[in-house]
Amino acid sequence: MQEQATLLELRQLAVEYGIGERAVRAVDVVDLEIRAAETVGLAGESGCGKSTIANAAMQILRPPARIVGGSVLFQGEDLTTKSREELRRFRWRNVSMVFQSAMNALNPVMRVGDQFVDMMRAHERVSRRHSLAAAGELLELVGIDRSRVRAYPHELSGGMRQRVIIAMALALNPELVILDEPTTALDVVVQREILQQVKELQRELRFAVLFITHDLSLLLEVADRIAIMYAGEIVETASGERLAANPQHPYTQGLLASFPPLRGPLTRLTGIPGSPPDLAAPPSGCRFHPRCPHCRPEQGELYLRQTTERPRLRTTEPGHAVACHLVEAGGPE
Amino acid sequence: MTVAAPLEVVGLAKRFPVGRGLLRRSQVHAVDDVSFALRPGTITALVGESGSGKSTVARLIAHLHDPTAGSVLFDGGDVSRVHRRRDVLRYRSQVQMIFQDPFGSLNPVKTVRHHIERPLRIHGIVPRRQVEERVLELLRTVGLVPAEHLAGKYPHELSGGQRQRVAIARVLAVEPKVVIADEPTSMLDVSIRIGILNLMLRLKEERGIAFLYVTHDLSAARYIADEILVMYAGQIVERGPVEDVLAEPLHPYTRLLLESVPDPANRLVEQPIQQRRGGSAAAVDPPEGCRFAPRCPLAIDVCSRVSPVLVEVGGEQAARCHVTAPPREAVHAGV
Numbered sequence: 202m203q204e205q206a207t208l209l210e211l212r213q214l215a216v217e218y219g220i221g222e223r224a225v226r227a228v229d230v231v232d233l234e235i236r237a238a239e240t241v242g243l244a245g246e247s248g249c250g251k252s253t254i255a256n257a258a259m260q261i262l263r264p265p266a267r268i269v270g271g272s273v274l275f276q277g278e279d280l281t282t283k284s285r286e287e288l289r290r291f292r293w294r295n296v297s298m299v300f301q302s303a304m305n306a307l308n309p310v311m312r313v314g315d316q317f318v319d320m321m322r323a324h325e326r327v328s329r330r331h332s333l334a335a336a337g338e339l340l341e342l343v344g345i346d347r348s349r350v351r352a353y354p355h356e357l358s359g360g361m362r363q364r365v366i367i368a369m370a371l372a373l374n375p376e377l378v379i380l381d382e383p384t385t386a387l388d389v390v391v392q393r394e395i396l397q398q399v400k401e402l403q404r405e406l407r408f409a410v411l412f413i414t415h416d417l418s419l420l421l422e423v424a425d426r427i428a429i430m431y432a433g434e435i436v437e438t439a440s441g442e443r444l445a446a447n448p449q450h451p452y453t454q455g456l457l458a459s460f461p462p463l464r465g466p467l468t469r470l471t472g473i474p475g476s477p478p479d480l481a482a483p484p485s486g487c488r489f490h491p492r493c494p495h496c497r498p499e500q501g502e503l504y505l506r507q508t509t510e511r512p513r514l515r516t517t518e519p520g521h522a523v524a525c526h527l528v529e530a531g532g533p534e
Numbered sequence: 535m536t537v538a539a540p541l542e543v544v545g546l547a548k549r550f551p552v553g554r555g556l557l558r559r560s561q562v563h564a565v566d567d568v569s570f571a572l573r574p575g576t577i578t579a580l581v582g583e584s585g586s587g588k589s590t591v592a593r594l595i596a597h598l599h600d601p602t603a604g605s606v607l608f609d610g611g612d613v614s615r616v617h618r619r620r621d622v623l624r625y626r627s628q629v630q631m632i633f634q635d636p637f638g639s640l641n642p643v644k645t646v647r648h649h650i651e652r653p654l655r656i657h658g659i660v661p662r663r664q665v666e667e668r669v670l671e672l673l674r675t676v677g678l679v680p681a682e683h684l685a686g687k688y689p690h691e692l693s694g695g696q697r698q699r700v701a702i703a704r705v706l707a708v709e710p711k712v713v714i715a716d717e718p719t720s721m722l723d724v725s726i727r728i729g730i731l732n733l734m735l736r737l738k739e740e741r742g743i744a745f746l747y748v749t750h751d752l753s754a755a756r757y758i759a760d761e762i763l764v765m766y767a768g769q770i771v772e773r774g775p776v777e778d779v780l781a782e783p784l785h786p787y788t789r790l791l792l793e794s795v796p797d798p799a800n801r802l803v804e805q806p807i808q809q810r811r812g813g814s815a816a817a818v819d820p821p822e823g824c825r826f827a828p829r830c831p832l833a834i835d836v837c838s839r840v841s842p843v844l845v846e847v848g849g850e851q852a853a854r855c856h857v858t859a860p861p862r863e864a865v866h867a868g869v
Contacts, residue, residue, distance in 0.1 A: 246723040388583035388750060393794040415724055419796040459724045461731075461757035463780065463795050470757070472728030476693040 242424030314350030
């Protein structure tokens with residue numbers, strides 16, 4: 202694949218909720234890069250910081266959340282230094298976002314078409330008639346009849362409302378669309394239809410996607426590259442194919458082993474013992490060590506490092522990076 | 535299978551009125567002609583999309599709704615006609631329910647101990663002096679160790695997975711024969727779901743509990759269930775041993791469901807965009823004919839005119855489809 206220009210770049214990003222003693226580091230030094238027209242997946246469990254990253258990229262973090270370190274660059278410009286008005290123009294036009302419950306974000310007493318008109322006219326000097334026509338075309342793009350511009354949200358099913366939101370996110374032709382659990386509230390059949398549509402639209406319109414979900418099996422299907430998050434940090438990044446074939450971080454391995462297969466032989470799975478840590482008091486050393494099957498006191502020096510020293514993300518092969526003491530020490534057997 | 539079924543559902547139906555209108559109210563046929571049996575030491579998965587009626591079936595069995603038609607048979611009696619408080623209580627001690635949201639079903643100001651003691655006392659399961667001992671034993675059974683330490687905790691001090699384990703320990707306290715688990719893992723993190731599924735498997739094997747596992751997750755259903763029931767728009771459209779049904783699904787809806795499950799081995803391909811109809815709306819004032827027909831790639835003329843019935847196709851697998859499981863006239867002429 203031809204190397205594309207970098208669109209969004211998070212550099213050493215750190216985000217905290219609250220101040221002083223009680224501050225919680227939701228994102229603890231993360232680097233992430235998204236290039237034009239590619240799909241990057243961000244996977245992790247609830248509370249790992251993946252949505253905070255999305256909000257930081259859109260610059261919609263609200264107190265008590267704040268960026269305490271690093272930068273968010275979009276096409277080389279640091280968003281953290283932009284004014285309110287500059288950011289207002291930037292959202293929707295350059296980067297748009299679809300939330301998990303976005304289908305409930307539609308105004309219930311306004312026709313769908315009028316909501317497109319409002320949004321478009323807040324960004325561009327276009328006539329009402331012109332934006333209504335555009336709304337009709339966008340609806341058709343996501344498989345909804347254009348006559349539905351006259352519908353109220355309650356007249357549409359959940360899946361259709363989610364498609365309306367996706368159409369709206371594409372209205373100003375952004376370079377990047379952030380999808381934060383876009384289909385989690387929907388049934389698998391509807392989920393698949395919507396994701397296929399997004400793929401098709403992406404091929405036509407060439408936008409990049411940051412896809413955030415807890416469902417790693419879904420990301421393996423849709424993403425070009427995947428970053429796995431645990432307790433506020435990225436612990437592994439690789440292409441989807443590589444991650445599925447050769448996961449190196451014990452957390453990634455555990456996550457992959459948490460999805461029972463739908464076909465083929467069936468064995469008793471173990472999942473991952475314990476539960477994700479409280480970020481107000483994260484474990485020392487490697488944050489995954491209390492749940493890690495490869496972390497045992499009898500390993501002496503390695504155990505000491507696992508419990509006291511934070512592993513850094515290191516490239517093991519081109520395009521594959523892992524933050525794990527075991528990998529540095531020659532890899533888990 | 536010859537083991538007697540402790541719980542059997544026969545021709546169960548539930549309709550809810552919807553919308554306004556004085557003369558003609560629409561009705562959702564939320565559950566329509568549903569029959570199955572739950573056997574000891576067997577997990578039966580009930581799968582379908584939201585609005586397919588699977589949770590309504592669970593609630594009908596738990597005696598939280600009265601059926602419009604049909605019956606729930608337990609120990610030979612028709613439970614759906616029982617309304618005396620004492621009898622309902624007795625039934626509920628035998629047929630327990632686990633809900634999706636473990637936080638919503640626990641009292642935030644009471645300790646874990648309290649939640650498990652209560653059913654032990656109300657139903658007089660063990661003599662008073664043995665209550666504490668039994669509480670700790672139940673906590674150990676569901677993997678909440680050290681039990682002495684966890685018994686004193688409040689729900690907010692526990693993780694989601696631990697809360698669901700408390701809910702399960704509470705259910706086990708009354709030594710039920712049947713447990714209805716309605717999406718017990720869908721609100722839990724991926725890495726801890728398996729733990730709850732393994733616990734259900736163990737309880738099935740060690741205690742011979744008959745489980746009805748309501749879920750939308752086909753992979754999880756395959757992992758723990760013996761039998762599967764697939765619901766669409768209020769009806770069971772396919773049933774059978776889970777491996778048979780998933781290996782060779784008969785009903786076009788089961789096939790669609792299977793194709794839709796994310797599968798890393800099978801990357802998503804772009805699809806021409808098309809409009810879709812059907813879904814749960816198919817259960818509102820359903821006309822004669824197959825409810826899946828408007829979405830069905832195999833639909834033929836008869837599908838929109840005649841409602842198909844569940845027909846057994848070899849072994850224990852059955853489907854409600856004119857095309858893949860054509861009715862045999864002789865057998866069903868009188869139905």
